[in-house]
Amino acid sequence: MTREEKSQVIKELTAQLSDNTNIYLTDISGLNAGETSALRRACFKAGVKLSVVKNTLLEKAMEASEKEFGELPETLKGNTSVMYSETGNAPAKVIKAFRKKSEKPLLKGAFIEEAIYVGDEQLNVLVDIKSKEELIGEIITILQSPAKNVISALQSGGGKLSGILKTLSEKEG
Numbered sequence: 492m493t494r495e496e497k498s499q500v501i502k503e504l505t506a507q508l509s510d511n512t513n514i515y516l517t518d519i520s521g522l523n524a525g526e527t528s529a530l531r532r533a534c535f536k537a538g539v540k541l542s543v544v545k546n547t548l549l550e551k552a553m554e555a556s557e558k559e560f561g562e563l564p565e566t567l568k569g570n571t572s573v574m575y576s577e578t579g580n581a582p583a584k585v586i587k588a589f590r591k592k593s594e595k596p597l598l599k600g601a602f603i604e605e606a607i608y609v610g611d612e613q614l615n616v617l618v619d620i621k622s623k624e625e626l627i628g629e630i631i632t633i634l635q636s637p638a639k640n641v642i643s644a645l646q647s648g649g650g651k652l653s654g655i656l657k658t659l660s661e662k663e664g
Contacts (some may be wrong), residue, residue, distance in 0.1 A: 504544065507573075512604050513604070515573070516572075517597060537581045544570065548568040587615075587618055
């Protein structure tokens with residue numbers, strides 16, 4: 492790879508790091524061609540982009556990026572694959588599901604919305620992270636609950652309420 496090609500790859504990696512808020516660093520070494528293909532299919536179905544990168548080029552891209560990757564550059568040893576996703580927990584779910592059949596991929600670390608997770612033992616924590624859509628759904632459910640209670644109380648006591656209002660309006664007059 493020429494210096495010019497390396498420079499181009501670093502620019503592309505820097506752009507991908509800047510454009511994505513959920514980045515996973517994994518080790519998929521040891522997977523045979525069939526397993527790698529199956530992992531790529533699982534990633535595609537989950538909306539996760541998977542690419543194999545050279546550690547030195549990724550490290551330079553991390554340095555060039557505006558993001559603070561903390562301890563993640565220290566995990567760039569051996570083979571490294573990067574998973575990008577719109578949803579914070581999607582790559583973790585793919586990894587966990589895939590590991591029911593295989594020992595890999597191993598999680599080296601993750602950058603999720605500016606939070607940094609290092610080590611394979613973080614996988615279950617990452618699986619449990621709720622996506623933005625899930626959190627919004629929970630908030631809406633919580634907010635709707637009191638309104639539903641008020642509406643049902645008004646509907647059940649509809650006759651009483653009109654009587655109370657009539658009485659109050661007569662007292663004022």
